[in-house]
Amino acid sequence: MTTWQDRARTLTDQLAAEGVLAPGWREAFESTPRHVFVPEFYRRDDGALISGADRAQRDEWLAAVYSDDSLTTQRATVPGIDIAWPTSSSTMPSLMARMLTLLDVQDGQRVMEIGTGTGYNAALLCYRLGAANVTSIDIDPALVDAARDRLAELGYRPHLTAGDGALGIPALAPYDRIIATCAVPEVPPAWITQLRIGGSIVADVRGELASSLVVLHKANADTAVGAFLDVPGHFMWLRAEAGSPFRTPGTFGAQLDHSSTSTRTTTLDPAILDDPGFRFVLQLDEPGIKLPGTISYDNGPDRLLVQAEDGSWVEIDGNTVVEGGPRRLWAVIEGAVATWDKHGRPARDRFGITASINQPARYWVDSPDNDWR
16 A cells, blocks of 8 residues: 555655755655645646545545645635636645755754745745744635644644735744745845845746746845746735735736727737747836737737736737837837847846845846846
8 A cells, every 4th residue: 555655755756856855855855744734626627626535536636645746725716707716725846845945944044934825835844944943924814724733733833824925924033044935026125124134035036927936145134136047936926815816906907998009010020929038038127017818809810919007008910019008018028129139138047136125126137237127
């Protein structure tokens, strides 16, 4: 009979073979029962709920839990929209291992985790550092309560709290390390404030177009500097409200502004928007820009639609551009291409960020003195 320990050992061997697991984390992954933190999940292909409590589903459940896969564990619906949106998951173990390795913790250091979720990542931290050195926050009180019970089942009692992760947990600061298992468009100032000088932040900085892990080190009281990796996180957004699946309160998507439109031609190939390197650099300037996809009309070909949070939009059909809203969005995209060309079209792992408490983040290429803009 295959036990969960056998499955955990096999998964850990896989992570080690992939080179994402530092030796100091091997025992934690082998010894921490992921199934305790994922008693059920939603199957990806059809959305069916798979539960370990159902004997007929137990083999499928256990195999998935000890696979290198992200598992959706909570969903929410929005009135008027017939979609169940994921609001919590157990992250792919290889991504967790990579981020914990990047965290580079040492014995006795204190860690704040942003995004408690199921509690599994907190359990790994507790095993490695001791529960007294682990603090975790999540916007959803129900998730925090469930994670607390699961962690207690293993004998761990870290400090867990429900609240806005962007604000951190100042009462227990300073921290030696901060790890975020949710996506942010920029590094919140509170994280820098609550980090010790010399400490590190591992996070997923994400716009609507691309995502990238980043490791920052606190250089002084006000500033953290770090480099992006060529590794996407694609985490769920750090949310402002527990009951909403969206990054900010409100309804889904921006309302397109049709009060002012214009038509022109362009020499820029719209296929540039499929390039992952360009998608990354475009959102440095425009974190709210979106590519919803194509739209169809009865009497013509499909058109590519790009939109922004302020209601600006552009439709592209070949080299014909139709724009509307307060800004001419295609001009913004053309400008981003020109800047990318100026720097030699760098990949995202050549980019870095200088994040400060009192001023906007500054992005750079290759070195902090070579501004992206």
